[in-house]
Amino acid sequence: MQQTPVPAGSDALAPAIPAIPAPATPGTKTSQRPRMQLASHPEMGHWRLSLFGLTLGLVTGIDFSSTLMMGVASQHIQGGVGAAPEDYLYAISAYAATAVLMNMVLDQLARRITYKRFTMVSLLVFIAGSLICAEFASPAGLITGKAVQGLGAGGLFAASRILVQLVSTPAERAPLMLRFGGGSFSMLAITPWLTSIFLDDIGWRAVFLFQAGIALPVLLLVALTYPTRAPRDPHPPVSTLDWPAAIAAALGALVFLHTLQEMRYTRFFSSLEMPLAALCGVALFAFSGWRLYRHPDPWIDFSRLAGRQYLYGLGFYTLYYLLSSGWSFLLPTLTQTGLGLTFRTTCMLLSTSGTVSAIGAILITLGMALVFRKRRVIAIGFVVYACAAMLLSAQLMPGAPDYALVPVVLLEGLTPVLLMVQVASMTYLEVPVEDFSHAYQFKNVCKQIASAMGTGLASVFMQDGLAQHRTHLAEHITRFNPALQMPDALSAAGLAKLSQEVDRQATLLAGMDLLHGFAALCVAGAVFVLVQRSFR
Template sequence: MNAYPVLLQAHPECRPWQVRLFGLTLGLVTGADFVAVSMMGVAGGAIQGGVAAAPQEYLWALTSFAVGAVLVNLLLGRFATLISYRRYTEWALLLFMAGSVGCALAEGITSLAVARLFQGLGGGGLFTASRILLQLVAQPRERKPLMYGFLLGLFSLSGISPWLSALLVEDWGWQAIFWLQAGFVPLLLLLVQISYPRHAGAPTRAQAGELDWLAVAALGLGALLVLHTLEDLRFLRFSARPGMWLALFVGVALLLLAWRRLHTHPDPWLQLHAVLRRRYLMGLAFYALYYLCNGIWSYLLSAMLQHGLGFDFVTTGWAMSMGSLVTVVMALSYLYASRWLTRRHHVLALGFGLLLLCCMWLSHVAMPGAALASVLPAILLHGLVPVLSVLQIAAMTYAEVQAEDFAHAYQLKNILRELAMAMGTGLAALQLQAGEAVARMSLLDRLDALSLRQWGMGLDLSDLARLSAQVTQQAVLIACDHALLALALLAGLAMVMALWQRDLR
């Protein structure tokens, strides 16, 4: 007879401290995926400059990770069936570490994109594997204590990474971001060895039969073509670049082929027919909206603080980490109070409304010479958005999903998450480039010959350099202002949609 209380009925061999550490480790493992995605937006300027890539070229580094994540989320269920979710997590972390080392050693955009593909193949399925494993090893009444550790690990790691990465970049360059990601893996592997239940994680539905490699190839190539074309949408000109439209058409056709094969194959890798119900589809729509907005927000905030307001990378990372600290505290508070929470769709609408307010706040106060104190309240306020939005979506989406179909539901959800995050970051990067170019031309047009002659008395090279820097800074702020207003409009539409729909209640 055990001398300690059993917290997991299915695994009585696990001591209470192991169970609590298990929940925390699940969150930390998931955080590795989130950090790999978010840091490409937060430190995008440093990485892009380090590999001497144009914005359109840099998109390949974003797209390749997302495509790797799409593929591994499709294959995850079958692989985990064969080797268990515990063993899958260990091998995925090792592949993620190898990809991170490859990113740190990359000397150009091609090698960076290839290394990011391996990072995506390793890290893109960690969220899905962790969340499914939590669902499989714990009964419903046992999951809430595990969720405390899960949310603490996920949001803490995601929150501290911008500040910690900035400290390393200051001394070691942009490669330090990827060395940090690689260096964290051995600690995660040790925690997995200590805390994960043995022989755990076999799905409840047996999956045996032939593997549909054609569907996998079609989905991967189709996602690559569609995602990269949509990210590059700001620069599409039908007459000048017809090849991009052809790529979009081919990509959509390949995705439709993959969809058809998944519907008609006797043993598909992803059971779509088991999860595609109205509530779940509405949840997927809100997931996509949230992660699209989150990708845009992260990139815009970093660009505005560094290039628009002139803060250094360390200050930018610290400010963003402070916002994430609010998320950690509020997520744990929300989990405690969730038993009394009703009308979650109203809370969801409040979350998107809060995002709208944060965008309008930053748009109003972001001016040359603005102090950090003027923008920090909006950043801290944004820390509430994940709690009020994505956690509510998660609570409502899976209410009608059967236990045996949870793995398929989460695989599809995380495929969409990776695509939406990458698209948001890519669209923000290209929109800022285009907006900055237009704003700079508009500002330079105001410096007509008469104005320059009037300023020419005593105007030396240092004055011209200072004037050029001021024009560039103002152009970045104008571009950020327009992008923030566009994001505010998107958040407002999402808020109205949350109040209007009837499927998520």
């Protein structure tokens, strides 16, 4: 796409500058609400622009929902393909690694073939990866399919967000972002619910067949609504792509992220293998950075991303994705394993949270000009996240009904609006327009790493808590326990039932401990937001 001149320091979520209406002449009627329009694409009418903004959000939601469902439906997928935990981790790591690669080369590819063609090709690759996962019921098929999915979906979020910046001025951006937020969060709202319905009828393949099926109409919308007038950019911002640096970064992401994911099952310092693997991943990242530093025209120039505002925003982004990935691991684990809720019930809770996020994103975008002192809003978001964690911990008791968790997901659904949207509205204020694309690419690289780290850390602490509480509970089970005085209590079935109950109680207790630590981290984040003065 051709880049429209935009003042430096502008941000997509900043309050839109209202256009001054022309004075009315006698015999003419003035419109109360100005129609959507883009100076760079005057051929696009109001309804096409509305669908364009919605499609940008739906494209972003493809990546979000794919990652979400891999966590929620992990037990069904593992059982369906016969994957060991290590194989499943390789599938998740393969997706993250190829997603990191695509985020690094996104601007190079999209500027050469236009963002519309890049998005369409990416969706086709994502559909192919989804079909591979569904067709080949084997660990190798799952790993291959997820790697292909990552190549397709890994750059969709950044591509959509960068395209908004390229085609619009700050005054034109608010209506696009309104539809962008509604589309992306709506995808998160409907995907878990529809997947749970299809999974009951089709089985684990429904997770991937639904992803392929929902990407097809999104692909059609891209073909119909994306602007087509702009020619291919004859002068891409970077002259050459340093493939050794790109490949080293992708391999480093694969090794490092898989090491983080493997922390679910293995202590980091239990052997030399995991620390050495992590060091190998860091070394590959360092080699990639060294190549970029020496390159005369690097595709990510870190020296141009050293602004304090951007770095603070990147830190808050990383903290948010760290927390949200940990929450995405905890909620399904505690509801299904701890409370014994069904997969469909868990998906309904997730859809409720997504619905709250979608409504909140629309409302906050409409009222963005009224939101002042955004640091306080971010601090409130951390406090709300802490309240959701504490409320969930209070509901972790045997026999807790599913409706008791509704207030929890309602609170959690507010956090993307109070945290991520507000951070996004402040992070790029000092980033020049010509640097926005690779600034957003680098942010998404950090997102992938933070998400893997959050899942790994949550799993490690859960494993430790499970071991401690299981041991403590087992120590209090003696032959004088009333449960063992029942007929057939010492039979194989009775002992198996007792063991399951011990595991369930240990899961609930470990979850409570972890949620308390989660809440403490959120409170610490809120305090840090309020006391620092660099992120305004």
